[in-house]
Amino acid sequence: MKITMIGTGYVGLVTGTCFAEFGHHVTCVDKIEEKIAKLRDGIIPIYEPGLDALVRKNVNEKRLRFTTDLEAAVPDADAVFIAVGTPTSRRGDGYADLTYIYEASREIAPHLSGYTVIVDKSTVPVGTARQVHRIISEQNPDADFDVASNPEFLREGAAISDFMRPDRVVIGVDNERAEQVLRDIYKPLYLIETPIVCTTIETAELTKYAANAFLAVKISFINEIANVCEAVGADITALAKAIGMDGRIGSKFLHPGPGYGGSCFPKDTLALMRIVQEYGENVHIVQAAVEVNAAQKARMVKKIRDSLGGSEAGKTIGVLGLTFKPETDDMRESPSLSILPALFEKGAAIKAHDPKGIEEAKKYMPEGIQYVENAYEAAADADALVLMTEWNQYRALDMERIRDAMRQPVFVDLRNVYDPETMKNLGFKYTGVGRK
Numbered sequence: 001m002k003i004t005m006i007g008t009g010y011v012g013l014v015t016g017t018c019f020a021e022f023g024h025h026v027t028c029v030d031k032i033e034e035k036i037a038k039l040r041d042g043i044i045p046i047y048e049p050g051l052d053a054l055v056r057k058n059v060n061e062k063r064l065r066f067t068t069d070l071e072a073a074v075p076d077a078d079a080v081f082i083a084v085g086t087p088t089s090r091r092g093d094g095y096a097d098l099t100y101i102y103e104a105s106r107e108i109a110p111h112l113s114g115y116t117v118i119v120d121k122s123t124v125p126v127g128t129a130r131q132v133h134r135i136i137s138e139q140n141p142d143a144d145f146d147v148a149s150n151p152e153f154l155r156e157g158a159a160i161s162d163f164m165r166p167d168r169v170v171i172g173v174d175n176e177r178a179e180q181v182l183r184d185i186y187k188p189l190y191l192i193e194t195p196i197v198c199t200t201i202e203t204a205e206l207t208k209y210a211a212n213a214f215l216a217v218k219i220s221f222i223n224e225i226a227n228v229c230e231a232v233g234a235d236i237t238a239l240a241k242a243i244g245m246d247g248r249i250g251s252k253f254l255h256p257g258p259g260y261g262g263s264c265f266p267k268d269t270l271a272l273m274r275i276v277q278e279y280g281e282n283v284h285i286v287q288a289a290v291e292v293n294a295a296q297k298a299r300m301v302k303k304i305r306d307s308l309g310g311s312e313a314g315k316t317i318g319v320l321g322l323t324f325k326p327e328t329d330d331m332r333e334s335p336s337l338s339i340l341p342a343l344f345e346k347g348a349a350i351k352a353h354d355p356k357g358i359e360e361a362k363k364y365m366p367e368g369i370q371y372v373e374n375a376y377e378a379a380a381d382a383d384a385l386v387l388m389t390e391w392n393q394y395r396a397l398d399m400e401r402i403r404d405a406m407r408q409p410v411f412v413d414l415r416n417v418y419d420p421e422t423m424k425n426l427g428f429k430y431t432g433v434g435r436k
């Protein structure tokens with residue numbers, strides 16, 4: 001099949017590349033010339049494990065190409081995927097900004113030729129596919145096309161394996177012709193018996209928000225229970241293991257931490273709250289998850305402050321990890337972006353390390369934060385060392401070396417990576433999340 005992908009961000013680039021790997025012919029389009037020029041030279045603008053090799057392979061095998069020329073990329077396509085950004089609107093009302101989606105629709109419309117399925121891949125409010133349909137029909141009344149919704153469920157850092165071995169594929173269509181095109185595109189997944197949930201467009205659009213909101217709720221739930229554990233002297237690790245063994249609950253997404261971040265959960269929970277308001281409905285549980293998440297980040301500031309004896313002023317804090325999760329350079333909505341500035345403003349010196357995120361972090365962190373080459377440099381002369389993001393390289397540190405490098409052996413483990421008893425025996429004053 002011939003596929004055109006509009007937008008080469010995390011979603012568009014991974015999806016386009018994986019479709020090429022399936023054997024389809026994919027043209028990825030982006031307006032940013034510099035980005036396209038780099039992609040043509042094999043330079044990937046983001047860090048996503050395995051993506052660079054997969055891009056190179058499919059470019060070499062002539063199934064994947066990059067262009068800024070939308071006009072030339074659309075006419076031949078069997079399907080045009082829209083994978084442009086839908087950030088939270090600058091109006092501050094929580095609504096997703098659909099400017100780029102509508103702009104892409106207007107630009108695609110005049111170049112459609114033969115039957116084409118326009119697929120919304122970006123996370124968009126219910127009703128967006130119908131709007132896309134309206135815009136294209138108005139611009140090009142003769143066009144032979146359908147609009148479909150095909151939400152993505154990729155996690156950053158594991159996006160390629162999530163794409164190649166998904167739990168399910170959701171297709172929202174309103175006729176069999178469009179359904180068949182999407183089924184053909186995903187045919188390689190039939191071999192591994194991936195369930196395809198074929199539904200209405202509105203259901204597919206809402207499914208994405210419901211999935212992300214549920215996961216955000218699950219994280220906020222376990223964070224709140226972790227706080228209760230701290231109050232009553234219980235242990236969240238054993239508790240999460242025990243409740244997760246119940247198949248109805250499931251063991252995943254029960255890791256407490258500094259709160260969820262990233263480009264999806266914070267944005268999508270707010271957007272869902274905004275969408276339902278328009279229909280006079282409520283999502284109280286999602287709203288509570290958002291509030292708990294904000295409180296969790298504030299709680300982490302207090303946790304670090306308490307570990308320093310009640311004040312961070314004049315103290316040096318080493319930080320391990322800045323990105324919102326490991327295996328990405330993405331800093332969007334990372335908990336570190338609210339926790340570290342709060343400490344810095346109150347007079348703490350901060351020395352931070354991250355394997356991939358430092359360049360991105362510099363764009364958002366206050367000036368004056370120091371960035372170092374490795375975990376041991378972050379620990380050197382620090383009054384406390386905070387494990388913020390659970391990168392693998394922080395999981396097996398030489399803790400005696402860390403302890404000896406620090407001014408005082410205070411370790412604040414916001415991801416519960418280390419064993420409290422072992423850390424205590426090594427002479428650390430250890431604080432985790434939801435642990436005694």
Ligand code: UGA
Binds near residue numbers: 123212255258259262
């Ligand atoms: C999330 C969803 O997991 C994907 O299914 C979805 O496709 C994607 O959003 C999206 O909408 O595009 P992502 O944001 O990449 O993926 O990352 P997650 O692995 O879900 O983690 C999100 C945040 O939750 C991170 O800050 C992570 O540290 C936190 N988290 C996750 C926890 O604090 N505890 C957990 O148990 C799991």
